[in-house]
Amino acid sequence: MKLKKLTGSREFLLFIIVIAMFAIVSIINPAFFSFKAVTDMLRNNAVTLVMALGMLGVMLVGGIDISITSTLALSGMAIGMLLKYGHIQSTLLCFLITMGIGTVCGALVGLLISRAGVPPIIASMGFMYIYRAMGYLISHGGEWASAAALGSFKNFGTDKLLGLSKVIWVIIACYVIFFIVMKWTRIGRQVYAVGSNAEAAEVSGIKVKNIKLMVHTVMGLLAGLAGSLQVAVYASAMPNMAQGGEMDVIAACVIGGVSMSGGRGSVVGALLGALIMAMIPKALPLLHIDALWQNMIKGVMILAVVVINVILQRIANRNALARREM
Amino acid sequence: MKKLLSVLLVALLVAGLMTSALAGTADGKKIALVGKSAGNAFFEIAAAAFKEAGEAEGATIDVVYPEEATADAQIKVLDNLISQQPDAICISANDFNALQAKLEEAMEAGIKVSSFDSAPNPASRQVFVNQAGTVAVGQALIDAVYDLAGGEGQWAILSATSQASNQNAWIAAMEEIAKDEKYAKLELVPIAYGDDEPQKSTDQTQALLDNYPDLKVICAPTTVGIMAAAKLVQDTEGCNVKITGLGLPSEMLEYTGEGKSCPYFYLWDMQLLGKLSAYATIALINGDITGAEGETFTVEGLGDFSITKADDGGTEIVQGLPLQFNQDNIEEMAKLY
Amino acid sequence: MAGKSGRSINNIPESPIKKLIFGWEGILILVFVGVNIFCKWFSEYYNMFNLLRQMPVYLAEVFLMLVMAFILVMGEIDISVGSTVCLAATLACIISNAGAPFPLVILATLAVGTCCGLVNAFILTRFPELPPMIVTLSTQIIFRGIAEIVLGSGGSVSVANTAGFKAISGKIGSVPYILFLVVLLAVVAGIILGRSTFGRKVYAIGTNRLAARYSGVAVEKIRFIIYTLMGTAAGLCALFMVASSYGANTTTGTGFEMDAIAMAVFGGISSTGGKGNMIGGFISAFIIVCLRIGLGQRNVNGQVILLIIGVLLIAAVALPNIFGSLRKAVKK
Numbered sequence: 001m002k003l004k005k006l007t008g009s010r011e012f013l014l015f016i017i018v019i020a021m022f023a024i025v026s027i028i029n030p031a032f033f034s035f036k037a038v039t040d041m042l043r044n045n046a047v048t049l050v051m052a053l054g055m056l057g058v059m060l061v062g063g064i065d066i067s068i069t070s071t072l073a074l075s076g077m078a079i080g081m082l083l084k085y086g087h088i089q090s091t092l093l094c095f096l097i098t099m100g101i102g103t104v105c106g107a108l109v110g111l112l113i114s115r116a117g118v119p120p121i122i123a124s125m126g127f128m129y130i131y132r133a134m135g136y137l138i139s140h141g142g143e144w145a146s147a148a149a150l151g152s153f154k155n156f157g158t159d160k161l162l163g164l165s166k167v168i169w170v171i172i173a174c175y176v177i178f179f180i181v182m183k184w185t186r187i188g189r190q191v192y193a194v195g196s197n198a199e200a201a202e203v204s205g206i207k208v209k210n211i212k213l214m215v216h217t218v219m220g221l222l223a224g225l226a227g228s229l230q231v232a233v234y235a236s237a238m239p240n241m242a243q244g245g246e247m248d249v250i251a252a253c254v255i256g257g258v259s260m261s262g263g264r265g266s267v268v269g270a271l272l273g274a275l276i277m278a279m280i281p282k283a284l285p286l287l288h289i290d291a292l293w294q295n296m297i298k299g300v301m302i303l304a305v306v307v308i309n310v311i312l313q314r315i316a317n318r319n320a321l322a323r324r325e326m
Numbered sequence: 327m328k329k330l331l332s333v334l335l336v337a338l339l340v341a342g343l344m345t346s347a348l349a350g351t352a353d354g355k356k357i358a359l360v361g362k363s364a365g366n367a368f369f370e371i372a373a374a375a376f377k378e379a380g381e382a383e384g385a386t387i388d389v390v391y392p393e394e395a396t397a398d399a400q401i402k403v404l405d406n407l408i409s410q411q412p413d414a415i416c417i418s419a420n421d422f423n424a425l426q427a428k429l430e431e432a433m434e435a436g437i438k439v440s441s442f443d444s445a446p447n448p449a450s451r452q453v454f455v456n457q458a459g460t461v462a463v464g465q466a467l468i469d470a471v472y473d474l475a476g477g478e479g480q481w482a483i484l485s486a487t488s489q490a491s492n493q494n495a496w497i498a499a500m501e502e503i504a505k506d507e508k509y510a511k512l513e514l515v516p517i518a519y520g521d522d523e524p525q526k527s528t529d530q531t532q533a534l535l536d537n538y539p540d541l542k543v544i545c546a547p548t549t550v551g552i553m554a555a556a557k558l559v560q561d562t563e564g565c566n567v568k569i570t571g572l573g574l575p576s577e578m579l580e581y582t583g584e585g586k587s588c589p590y591f592y593l594w595d596m597q598l599l600g601k602l603s604a605y606a607t608i609a610l611i612n613g614d615i616t617g618a619e620g621e622t623f624t625v626e627g628l629g630d631f632s633i634t635k636a637d638d639g640g641t642e643i644v645q646g647l648p649l650q651f652n653q654d655n656i657e658e659m660a661k662l663y
Numbered sequence: 664m665a666g667k668s669g670r671s672i673n674n675i676p677e678s679p680i681k682k683l684i685f686g687w688e689g690i691l692i693l694v695f696v697g698v699n700i701f702c703k704w705f706s707e708y709y710n711m712f713n714l715l716r717q718m719p720v721y722l723a724e725v726f727l728m729l730v731m732a733f734i735l736v737m738g739e740i741d742i743s744v745g746s747t748v749c750l751a752a753t754l755a756c757i758i759s760n761a762g763a764p765f766p767l768v769i770l771a772t773l774a775v776g777t778c779c780g781l782v783n784a785f786i787l788t789r790f791p792e793l794p795p796m797i798v799t800l801s802t803q804i805i806f807r808g809i810a811e812i813v814l815g816s817g818g819s820v821s822v823a824n825t826a827g828f829k830a831i832s833g834k835i836g837s838v839p840y841i842l843f844l845v846v847l848l849a850v851v852a853g854i855i856l857g858r859s860t861f862g863r864k865v866y867a868i869g870t871n872r873l874a875a876r877y878s879g880v881a882v883e884k885i886r887f888i889i890y891t892l893m894g895t896a897a898g899l900c901a902l903f904m905v906a907s908s909y910g911a912n913t914t915t916g917t918g919f920e921m922d923a924i925a926m927a928v929f930g931g932i933s934s935t936g937g938k939g940n941m942i943g944g945f946i947s948a949f950i951i952v953c954l955r956i957g958l959g960q961r962n963v964n965g966q967v968i969l970l971i972i973g974v975l976l977i978a979a980v981a982l983p984n985i986f987g988s989l990r991k992a993v994k995k
Contacts, residue, residue, distance in 0.1 A: 029537070037536070040532060064796075117984040118980045119935045119980070121934050122934055123980075125976065126973040127973065129976075130970050130974065132969070133966040133970035136966040141964065142364045142365035144365075144367040146574075146576055146579070147553075147557070147580035147581070148660065149576075234525070234528070236577070238365055238550075240363070240365045241524070247803075250796070250797070251800055254794060254796075282532075282533075285518065285534075286533050292488055292811050292815065294808075295804055295811055299805035302797075303798065303801035303802070303805070307790060307793070310790050391964065392965055393969060394914075397912055398916070401908060406960050409716070409717060411708075421912045423821035423909065424821070424912055425908070427825075427906075428907070428908075447821075489814075489817070489818025489914065491819070494816065494817060
């Protein structure tokens with residue numbers, strides 16, 4: 001029974017897709033099948049992987065946040081400028097600053113959504129413009145902070161701990177914490193409750209507004225963290241960094257089975273979705289696809305994955321219905 | 327109170343005399359400098375030099391950036407400028423053809439149009455200040471590839487976007503020169519595009535390394551691309567691929583020199599580019615030049631420049647040869663730009 | 664009455680005139696006047712002549728807003744329109760360069776846009792459980808991807824024969840044709856949304872999709888029509904984009920979807936569905952256009968302009984809600 005439940009789940013279907021993609025690419029180009037290739041891929045997609053967790057929380061309560069990459073740019077640019085002009089040196093302090101800025105940014109979005117009743121897409125769209133412009137303004141209209149200006153901070157992107165890049169440890173830590181919180185704590189259950197039925201949740205004593213504020217604040221925190229990761233991994237801070245990346249994060253979540261109307265989705269799903277989004281751009285050049293075709297094929301693959309998932313879900317539902325009728 | 331007033335008046339008078347004594351060749355002229363996008367470190371340096379040179383001649387310089395690095399956004403900026411009726415517009419175009427309608431409208435309205443860094447098509451400009459002859463850049467880059475590869479083997483190009491017009495011109499020049507027998511043993515693998523995004527550039531560089539194990543050199547004629555490629559190669563243990571191309575010294579400081587991933591790379595004198603463009607624009611306003619082939623003009627301290635025929639059929643002023651940045655001069659140059 | 668008003672500050676919208684004055688539309692008109700006074704004071708170049716001359720590039724985006732309003736009223740979203748504009752503009756140039764007569768170019772461009780819309784419409788109605796955002800995100804990447812392939816390694820194309828495109832960017836006096844077209848289409852769209860059965864059904868879908876379906880509204884058919892029309896509007900926008908640049912490139916139309924959504928939302932059309940009307944969207948479109956032109960004429964940094972629009976957007980949606988809850992609190 002338990003096995004059946006497992007094989008019928010959305011995550012399992014996705015897992016099969018991930019394995020199949022990995023196998024096919026590895027067979028065609030063995031360079032893909034190595035520990036280093038996988039860790040490089042994770043490191044290069046750290047930003048999407050980390051923010052997908054925050055987006056999971058936001059989407060579980062039926063929201064959306066498209067301001068995240070602007071938050072990323074603002075916080076990343078802030079430490080870039082502070083490092084460049086020698087105000088700070090400590091790596092830990094950099095992380096704290098970006099996470100602090102991110103938290104404030106996220107909380108503002110959350111307040112607007114939960115207290116002023118602004119639809120999430122509009123609130124985050126407004127802040128998308130505002131935070132991005134602030135990123136430009138603090139960079140004096142467009143300065144970059146490059147590798148030489150970042151001092152020892154950029155080593156975080158290359159340093160290893162127990163044979164794994166520190167960046168990957170950060171990703172693992174985030175996923176473990178989220179997995180535990182979403183699965184086994186009251187807060188996790190409350191997030192799901194709000195997403196499934198906000199009115200019922202309110203009646204049962206959950207402070208819906210506070211939960212909404214919380215998920216957006218956490219989203220901001222992770223976007224800030226992603227700001228640090230982006231600057232460390234690429235050893236450069238530019239005010240236009242990661243522009244448009246929010247759509248990759250949203251796509252990762254939706255591919256991972258997170259419902260855009262709230263209540264459905266899991267940490268494992270978000271992980272698998274983010275992995276698929278990481279694998280597509282990594283795999284296309286390895287498969288010797290013409291450079292000009294890569295964007296189109298990326299789009300087709302995203303569409304294919306979500307459509308296949310819906311079809312498989314329909315079949316699973318029909319089977320479940322048939323079983324019940326028997 | 328009276329005393330203060332008289333001091334003030336005298337001061338004003340002196341200031342007035344001073345300014346008229348320092349009168350430049352472009353007093354009271356308004357010039358608008360249009361960039362490709364805000365946040366382009368490459369452009370900021372040239373723009374600062376442009377502004378300094380232009381203001382020294384008495385002109386007012388407005389540096390304007392479009393909201394995004396697109397031709398659409400530049401069209402909106404040009405519309406705004408046409409309303410303001412400046413004496414000249416100097417533009418670095420996001421697209422070769424797309425600005426023609428607006429720039430023609432500007433010229434019809436009596437505004438002089440010069441361009442630098444990245445040219446709009448010949449019909450939409452009066453003069454183009456070319457940082458370094460396209461062929462000269464292509465030659466320098468292919469020679470760098472030849473040198474770093476040891477005369478033979480596979481090499482790759484990591485470009486920005488498929489649309490970037492100056493990148494495309496340099497790549498075409500390189501491909502053309504590479505047909506020479508000298509370079510016959512060099513083999514170019516398909517061009518990769520990193521879209522000037524660190525993430526995509528990294529993915530594409532990694533794929534080049536994986537797909538072509540015998541690859542010897544990657545040439546990236548774009549600032550973000552060369553930075554991402556140099557970082558990736560330097561961080562990869564046991565990778566002997568060499569990086570070269572066009573980049574900014576301050577961005578490349580970490581990766582340039584012996585024992586690092588990029589032995590040397592090229593760029594031109596960005597400050598000189600800004601300065602020369604300012605003087606060319608002023609010469610255009612004053613009618614010293616019209617942009618016709620064969621004209622010459624003198625810039626004090628920089629020498630004589632002549633207007634020559636450009637590869638695209640228009641005219642251009644070639645600033646000079648590309649500069650090489652290597653172990654010896656990178657630290658010093660990184661302080662400048 | 665079809666449709667509810669956008670966001671009313673007062674609860675006295677019995678007569679239509681009162682509603683117009685006290686409702687969101689009344690405030691928008693005041694804002695419009697205010698913005699124009701501000702721009703006049705801020706920019707010495709801000710006058711009717713320059714305004715009309717600069718407007719066409721922005722007006723092309725208003726076409727998108729007209730149909731986007733329907734999609735938002737249904738509580739949905741289409742973020743592929745910018746890419747549709749890109750693909751349609753690209754093919755318009757190529758068809759024109761192949762020697763097609765101009766009327767054919769117009770038809771072909773509209774057809775390309777419509778086909779893109781059809782693709783969205785087909786997928787969204789065939790798989791209604793798929794969120795529109797993710798489907799149109801994929802098609803956003805796909806449509807622009809196709810344009811990239813078609814444009815090849817140059818990434819840009821220009822039209823050889825500009826006569827036709829010059830003709831459509833012509834003017835009567837100093838008023839460009841496109842302004843007449845925008846006003847005409849806005850009136851048509853406004854009547855359909857506000858006065859027709861079709862419009863009522865769109866509101867019904869936005870308010871409660873399930874209830875609409877049970878009460879006999881052919882939900883999927885209406886969605887199909889609207890998403891297809893969205894593509895047609897993008898084709899129309901593409902035509903005027905080509906007219907402003909005599910060409911197309913891989914970045915044509917970037918971000919247009921957000922501009923169109925911002926215009927509609929600022930005009931009081933709710934992204935959660937069921938609320939708003941075309942008058943609001945139309946006035947707000949002109950507020951944004953005037954503001955952008957006025958600020959742009961004094962070379963205000965582009966990012967700062969976006970920041971101001973961001974603040975306006977949030978204020979437009981948040982303030983009525985905050986005042987509303989304050990009033991409630993006071994009444995208690």
